[in-house]
Amino acid sequence: NALIPMLKRDAHFTVDEKARAIMLTDEGVARTEEIFKIDNLYDPANISLQHHVLQGLRAHHLYGRDVDYIVKDGQVVIVDEFTGRLMPGRRYSDGLHQALEAKEGVKVESENQTLASITFQNYFRMYNKLAGMTGTADTESVEFKQIYDLEVAVIPTHRPMVRIDQPDVIYKTQKEKYAAIVEDLRELHKKGQPVLVGTISIEKSELLSQMLKKAGVPHDVLNAKQHEREAQIVAEAGHKGRVTIATNMAGRGTDIKLGEGVKELGGLFILGTERHESRRIDNQLRGRSGRQGDPGESRFYLALDDDLMRLFGSDRLKNIMERLGMQEGEAIENRMVSKAIENAQKRVEGHNFEIRKQLLDFDNVMNQQREVIYSRRRHYMEAPDLEESLHEFVDDMLEDIYHPLTLSKQGPDPESVEIAAARLAETFNLALEPGQDIPPKEDLRAAVLGRFDTLKTAEPDHYREILRYFLLEALDKHWKEHLLNMDHLRDGIGLRGYGQKDPKQEYKREGFNLFQGLLEMIAESTVRQLSRLQ
Numbered sequence: 001n002a003l004i005p006m007l008k009r010d011a012h013f014t015v016d017e018k019a020r021a022i023m024l025t026d027e028g029v030a031r032t033e034e035i036f037k038i039d040n041l042y043d044p045a046n047i048s049l050q051h052h053v054l055q056g057l058r059a060h061h062l063y064g065r066d067v068d069y070i071v072k073d074g075q076v077v078i079v080d081e082f083t084g085r086l087m088p089g090r091r092y093s094d095g096l097h098q099a100l101e102a103k104e105g106v107k108v109e110s111e112n113q114t115l116a117s118i119t120f121q122n123y124f125r126m127y128n129k130l131a132g133m134t135g136t137a138d139t140e141s142v143e144f145k146q147i148y149d150l151e152v153a154v155i156p157t158h159r160p161m162v163r164i165d166q167p168d169v170i171y172k173t174q175k176e177k178y179a180a181i182v183e184d185l186r187e188l189h190k191k192g193q194p195v196l197v198g199t200i201s202i203e204k205s206e207l208l209s210q211m212l213k214k215a216g217v218p219h220d221v222l223n224a225k226q227h228e229r230e231a232q233i234v235a236e237a238g239h240k241g242r243v244t245i246a247t248n249m250a251g252r253g254t255d256i257k258l259g260e261g262v263k264e265l266g267g268l269f270i271l272g273t274e275r276h277e278s279r280r281i282d283n284q285l286r287g288r289s290g291r292q293g294d295p296g297e298s299r300f301y302l303a304l305d306d307d308l309m310r311l312f313g314s315d316r317l318k319n320i321m322e323r324l325g326m327q328e329g330e331a332i333e334n335r336m337v338s339k340a341i342e343n344a345q346k347r348v349e350g351h352n353f354e355i356r357k358q359l360l361d362f363d364n365v366m367n368q369q370r371e372v373i374y375s376r377r378r379h380y381m382e383a384p385d386l387e388e389s390l391h392e393f394v395d396d397m398l399e400d401i402y403h404p405l406t407l408s409k410q411g412p413d414p415e416s417v418e419i420a421a422a423r424l425a426e427t428f429n430l431a432l433e434p435g436q437d438i439p440p441k442e443d444l445r446a447a448v449l450g451r452f453d454t455l456k457t458a459e460p461d462h463y464r465e466i467l468r469y470f471l472l473e474a475l476d477k478h479w480k481e482h483l484l485n486m487d488h489l490r491d492g493i494g495l496r497g498y499g500q501k502d503p504k505q506e507y508k509r510e511g512f513n514l515f516q517g518l519l520e521m522i523a524e525s526t527v528r529q530l531s532r533l534q
Helices: 026-036 044-061 096-104 120-124 138-148 174-191 202-215 224-236 279-286 307-312 315-323 335-382 387-406 414-428 441-458 460-499 503-531
Strands: 013-016 021-024 069-072 075-079 169-171 195-198 220-222 243-246 268-272 296-303
Touching (some): 044 096, 075 096, 120 138, 120 335, 174 243, 174 268, 174 296, 202 220, 220 224, 268 279, 279 296, 279 335, 387 441, 387 503, 414 441, 414 503, 441 503
Parallel strands (some): 195 268, 220 243
Antiparallel strands (some): 013 021
């Protein structure tokens, strides 16, 4: 954490806000090596240090307090970017959460270990029947079809929709935009028309709240910090003269009832302070107004230095704005510009869809493994007799130990015999005398199973439950490790593309090898523990 202020943006590291990635420059690598007094940051011995440096930089330069997370009761709590709600108990992985805790000066908790993981897509696919209902599915119809093979049907509204959706107004800077928003809110409040103001983060909602306080405009704030008052704030948001500032948690899925005389004033006015990356979120905000045939109005206020415009707005859009020769404080209202902004959103949605699709492609490999492991776990929990599984383990392991001894026509060499003897001692707790020949495989199998039968005869019920416990313990322990190994494999697999190899095929191939190793470790752990029972 002390290192981060010593590294300067652009000189020591570069930031890609679109991809949420940070790269050290050559100068940054040299500076880090100098600070930590090491010769080579990329030496395998320093891989952990390199990881911590990059996560620290991400925490400071890509993740913002009151935007991506808040600090509450001495803890870093993630804010869901789509719903605007807090997600207590959720933590960023790979040391990022610890980096944020260090940045905010709160207690740094230890890294959580993943016990199980599944993508939402594969989770939903586990249901035999799948359906859903939402007011904003139409913009995602392609994804519903490709991922879930579900058609999106648009049902006509119960009553005609009379809300007026005004074209966006665009300013040169956020400063000019917020000044115009405050002025328009003052006018709407004076008129008595209730306004719901949508912001994209807690930070922006609090900034606007401070500006309205200075301007003397009474208002309520609804964000993840005030979520306890959500029901009350939403219930009163449609009353005459109300101004409510909200993040995108704004009473989603609820009807904001209009107070007396509000219909005559034009209904609830929705004022969006920024376009979200997803059109769906913008539509959800608009959908707070004009429900059940009520009148309403909506308008978005944008600036050229908004995140969406800055990161994804095309050069063509910027050129149009420059040609129009806007003066300070001047806004333009242009359908063509609004269309260009919508296209920018479509590009972001397409980019995010590709990320989800790629994640799903990788998780489909994991899903096959997951199904095998969960099926086995259920069998180990519920089967009255697990002897068959144990016998299979013993047979497979003996085959693995004895196979190298049969490769040479001249018979096994001393080194192979020594390795086999060591493995028999380690796995089955069967120590051979120095120089003793390896017994025939069938004799050894009979000896191992005979020992297990003796244990079983002495205490049949106790033995059965101990075997079940050993199986479940081995499966859970090694599955956790396997999830971590598969994560590491996925993180680095993209580099295979530089070697003219398909990363997805490589992931499948190596993932299969890791899974075979997992099954062998479960078998070996179980047999080893059982062989040491007296």
